Amino acid sequence: EPEVTQTPSHQVTQMGQEVILRCVPISNHLYFYWYRQILGQKVEFLVSFYNNEISEKSEIFDDQFSVERPDGSNFTLKIRSTKLEDSAMYFCASSFGTVGTEAFFGQGTRLTVV
Amino acid sequence: GEDVEQSLFLSVREGDSSVINCTYTDSSSTYLYWYKQEPGAGLQLLTYIFSNMDMKQDQRLTVLLNKKDKHLSLRIADTQTGDSAIYFCALIMEYGNKLVFGAGTILRVKS
Numbered sequence: 001e002p003e004v005t006q007t008p009s010h011q012v013t014q015m016g017q018e019v020i021l022r023c024v025p026i027s028n029h030l031y032f033y034w035y036r037q038i039l040g041q042k043v044e045f046l047v048s049f050y051n052n053e054i055s056e057k058s059e060i061f062d063d064q065f066s067v068e069r070p071d072g073s074n075f076t077l078k079i080r081s082t083k084l085e086d087s088a089m090y091f092c093a094s095s096f097g098t099v100g101t102e103a104f105f106g107q108g109t110r111l112t113v114v
Numbered sequence: 115g116e117d118v119e120q121s122l123f124l125s126v127r128e129g130d131s132s133v134i135n136c137t138y139t140d141s142s143s144t145y146l147y148w149y150k151q152e153p154g155a156g157l158q159l160l161t162y163i164f165s166n167m168d169m170k171q172d173q174r175l176t177v178l179l180n181k182k183d184k185h186l187s188l189r190i191a192d193t194q195t196g197d198s199a200i201y202f203c204a205l206i207m208e209y210g211n212k213l214v215f216g217a218g219t220i221l222r223v224k225s
Binding site for chain 1: 118149154155156157158159162202204210211212213214215216217218
């Protein structure tokens with residue numbers, strides 16, 4: 001069964017460092033997303049990406065964040081200068097269509113900023 | 115913005131029915147979803163309901179939607195130990211494409 005894969009599963013980084021979280025969406029999907037879940041809090045939408053550009057982003061997704069689809073398979077989230085409050089589980093998701101189609105989620109990358 | 119609330123924890127005995135509840139604030143939600151998260155795994159879509167429906171049944175799962183009260187529930191019949199997980203309610207607004215999640219309900223099934 002096709003699945004969304006994320007690497008690494010756990011990343012520890014020092015405050016101020018740049019991190020790149022990687023995702024391989026399902027191959028025929030067209031829409032890509034990043035969500036995050038701070039420990040004990042809700043899963044929050046960060047950004048959606050379609051046709052090689054951001055289609056929607058939340059207030060959380062400020063200038064420190066960027067997304068890229070560098071080739072036909074990977075979808076990355078970059079945090080330029082990490083802060084302690086960026087520590088969270090980051091989920092990548094992809095879907096074939098928009099509303100009403102299933103978004104498949106990866107298993108998440110746990111980012112710990114120290 | 116939209117707010118989605120769930121109770122934090124539910125404990126049931128194996129074989130009993132589980133009912134997980136969710137309330138939301140914005141009536142323009144179009145699709146409402148239930149996701150399951152097992153330890154170390156991603157979010158797995160269990161079922162969803164369109165906002166013009168009141169009920170949807172899928173094997174052991176029954177989703178009830180009360181639009182007037184803005185209340186969504188997920189009933190799991192004959193709950194098994196393998197159903198122990200975190201269950202997230204989520205919805206999509208009209209004209210949107212992002213999922214708005216609740217905080218999740220931890221379901222513990224005792225054998």
